[in-house]
Amino acid sequence: MSIKVSTRQVDGVTILDLSGRITLGEGSVTLRDTIRDLLAKGDKNILLNLGDVSYIDSSGIGELVSAFTSVKNAGGELKLLNLTKKVHDLLQITKLYTVFDVKDDETTAVGSFTR
Amino acid sequence: MLNPPTARTSLTLASTLATVDRVEQEAEMFAKQFGFDDDEISNIAMAVREATVNAVVHGNGYSGNREVAILFEATTTDLIFRVADQGSGFNPAAIPDPLSPENILRGSGRGVFLMRAFMDRVDFRQLSPGTELTLTKHRTANKAGV
Numbered sequence: 001m002s003i004k005v006s007t008r009q010v011d012g013v014t015i016l017d018l019s020g021r022i023t024l025g026e027g028s029v030t031l032r033d034t035i036r037d038l039l040a041k042g043d044k045n046i047l048l049n050l051g052d053v054s055y056i057d058s059s060g061i062g063e064l065v066s067a068f069t070s071v072k073n074a075g076g077e078l079k080l081l082n083l084t085k086k087v088h089d090l091l092q093i094t095k096l097y098t099v100f101d102v103k104d105d106e107t108t109a110v111g112s113f114t115r
Numbered sequence: 116m117l118n119p120p121t122a123r124t125s126l127t128l129a130s131t132l133a134t135v136d137r138v139e140q141e142a143e144m145f146a147k148q149f150g151f152d153d154d155e156i157s158n159i160a161m162a163v164r165e166a167t168v169n170a171v172v173h174g175n176g177y178s179g180n181r182e183v184a185i186l187f188e189a190t191t192t193d194l195i196f197r198v199a200d201q202g203s204g205f206n207p208a209a210i211p212d213p214l215s216p217e218n219i220l221r222g223s224g225r226g227v228f229l230m231r232a233f234m235d236r237v238d239f240r241q242l243s244p245g246t247e248l249t250l251t252k253h254r255t256a257n258k259a260g261v
Contacts, residue, residue, distance in 0.1 A: 094214070
């Protein structure tokens with residue numbers, strides 16, 4: 001199974017509800033294209049809900065980092081919500097957990113964006 | 116041989132993304148036979164997946180003329196996963212440290228790091244042509260299986 005992405009807006013924040021696997025190939029490309037399209041529209045406050053992401057490989061980790069950098073360079077913020085244990089552990093061992101702003105409550109996460 | 120394999124799986128596959136997924140699944144099924152817990156099995160499968168990505172993408176460059184050779188073996192003490200490509204070879208010492216501040220925001224370069232994090236040994240051997248990665252996971256005394 002590859003990745004599925006649903007997009008919704010909450011108080012000026014674009015929430016991407018991701019499910020499936022973010023891996024080399026389709027999963028990574030889908031995430032990259034979605035972020036690119038949002039930035040092109042001017043949507044720069046982005047919250048990635050990873051609660052239903054069961055698996056991520058090094059390419060997927062790289063894609064998250066690239067998304068973070070792209071959004072930051074565009075003057076926006078990208079934050080992560082609802083990490084599964086697997087993704088949490090991967091971000092810990094790659095020392096990326098402290099790079100990302102990671103939240104576990106959607107309301108708190110939405111309220112934390114700079115507007 | 117002092118410690119002959121008790122189980123073995125070998126495959127020769129095309130240099131495609133489908134191969135990456137297939138080898139990950141095969142590694143998961145192989146490891147499940149030997150009493151590892153779900154987290155360990157997932158980590159072993161991820162390490163083997165990353166080795167296969169290296170072979171398909173970086174070694175063989177998705178070439179239709181180059182194949183990936185897979186050999187999984189279990190001994191009484193270890194699980195051993197060998198992944199070989201037919202590319203031009205590479206120098207593992209030249210891989211940047213993905214944890215260093217100057218590399219932490221790079222969009223790639225974490226595959227070998229994850230292999231080393233999840234396995235007990237990662238060895239590289241230059242072939243002619245190609246590179247073989249050997250990933251080893253120790254079986255501990257309390258683990259069941261054949």
